[in-house]
Amino acid sequence: MEMSVLASGSSGNCIYVESDRGSLLIDVGLTCKRIELALDAINRSLKDIDAILITHEHIDHIKGLKVIAKRYNIPIFANKETWIAIDQKNIPVPSEQRFEFSPLQTKEIIGMDIQSFNVSHDAINPQFYTMSQNNKRLSVITDTGYVSDEMKGIIKDSDVFVFESNHDVDMLRMGRYPWSTKQRILSDVGHVSNEDAAHAMRDVITDRTKRIYLSHLSQDNNIKELARMSVEQVLHRYDIDTKNHITLCDTDKETPTEIYTL
Template identity: 75%
Template sequence: MSVLASGSTGNCTYIETEKGGLLIDVGLTCKRIEEQLNKIDKSLKDIGAILITHEHSDHIKGLKVVAKKYPIPVFANEKTWQQIESKNIIINPEQKFHFNPLDEKELFGMDIQSFNVSHDAVDPQFYTFRQNDKKISVITDTGYVSDQMKGIIEDSDCFVFESNHDVDMLRMGRYPWNTKQRILSDVGHVSNEDAAHAMKDVITGRTKRIYLSHLSLDNNIKELARMSVEQVLNQYDIDTGSDVKICDTDKETPTEIYTI
């Protein structure tokens, strides 16, 4: 897997097995997605499916052009499809597939489960991926992590986990108050500390990596996010020096391909 881009300006993650590869979200232009894939020696021609999490532009920006240029199947839930089409993003019916919350599908030898998160989109959902007793969970764009979410994602080998903002930076920053309220709400985004407290409930002995994702451009920095998360986890005797590696993501540079 590789996080091709992550942040408030665009999100896209690549996951593959020996049977094929897929993208979670296409929140960059088609040209930039191709550039990011090329950096890890892949191409959009290698992509066998696209899973959409929700209709916000930083998750579907490239969808219209990518789907027009490449005959890739696109999966989203019913309400999200309605919102996508209301934005004049019309997908060829032969490429359009439904993947509703708490459904399970098998793609490229992976058992994929969708699950709802708490975010101000119409019906946002993220995904877990299982193959041969290995598990990846991707969870961002949620105002909090519920017990149900924890039960679905726990015991993963690898997490792509939201660590959106530092609360003090957000409160003191330039955003208008109503925007700050939205981010801090239960349908906004999780802070570094809240993310870490959720992580400590789902990390097990098999967990090897956590990619901190969807960092705010204005209200967070990588070093602060990593330090905040490590500090909380270390308080719970989770060793981020040897047991669990905390990894950065970036809006411009893909993470190196990690094989589980």
Template identity: 85%
Template sequence: MSVLASGSTGNCIYVESESGSLLIDVGLTCKRTELALNKIERSLNDIDAILITHEHSDHIKGLKVIAKRYNIPIFANKKTWQAIESKNIHVNREQKFEFNALNYKEIIGLDVESFNVSHDAVDPQFYTLSQNDKKLSVITDTGYVSDEMKGIIKDSDVFVFESNHDVDMLRAGRYPWVTKQRILSDVGHVSNEDAAHAMKDVITDRTKRIYLSHLSQDNNIKELARMSVEQVLNHHDVDTVSHVELHDTDKDEPTRIYTL
């Protein structure tokens, strides 16, 4: 797997198995998605499926063009498909597949489970992907992490976990107060500290690495996010040196391919 891009401006994750490859979200333009894939020696021609989490532009920016140029099956839940179509993004019927929350599908040989999150989209959902006792969980764009979410993602080998903002930076920043309230709300985004407190509840002995993702361009920096998460995890006896590795993600540079 590789986090091709993550942040306020665009999100896209690459996952492959022995049977094929998929993308979770296409929040980059088609051209930027192809460039990102090329950096890890892959191509859009290799992609066998796309999983959509919700209809916000930083998760579907490239969908219209990619769907038109490539005959890739695309999965989203019913309400998200309706929201996508309301944005004048039309996908051929044969490429559209409905994948509602709290369901399982086998895609490229992976067992994919969908689950709800708390975010101000019409029906946002994220995914766990499992095969051969290996598990990857992706959870971003949520205002909080509920016990139900924790139960689904717990005991993963790898997490792509939102660490969106530093609360002090957000409160002191240039955003209008209504925007700050939205980000801090239960349907906004989790802060560095809140993310870390959720992480400590889902990390187990099998967990090897966590990718800190969806960092705010204006209200966070990589070093601060990593330091904040490390402090909380270390305080709760999670060793971030020899047990669980924390990894940065970037809006422009993909992470190196990692094999679970």
């Protein structure tokens, strides 16, 4: 398995995953053109994508869906409620490209066993994914207000995590957002903070875990260095070595991460 976080943040999210039998995208929260450019930057092409997995209907996860569905004959997977929400946004997707992927279901796609699981976010029925092939495992979990024991049980013991580290609580509280927006972000259906993410990571990291991509950082209420430092401080309290055992990786809203082989 190979992967790259093409973009991550409040303005758009897209992850590339490749197996020995094909490739897919998790979310298409950028314009079609930007996704084409991001894939080109890692020497890949949207023409070769075999599937798209949608997590939920927020625009930073489906911005490119309308154009991509029109230009490329790619199978697109989402749960029933998310498809309803996409339709309500007047984003046409041809019926032959629409496939249902229910929460807690496992499907084989491009030779990988992919399991979907619900998260706690203010979308109609948000879900994320863990995928396995050849004894390698990648789990993606962002856009959740907290990480439940059920979520932890599903993603635990992964080689690589793409894990939300959305905000620094003090930056958020002192920032320019209206109080209602701050309450929403801090709520159980908002986003996890750097510290809360780290405590959840502690419960799912095992000896096989090699990388954690800190993802979906708020543009206004976080910075990469602060997210990394905050997560490191918590993990070090639990004697988790982020120098030799696990690599904490930055993600960016503009620049794809380098292709990583699990």
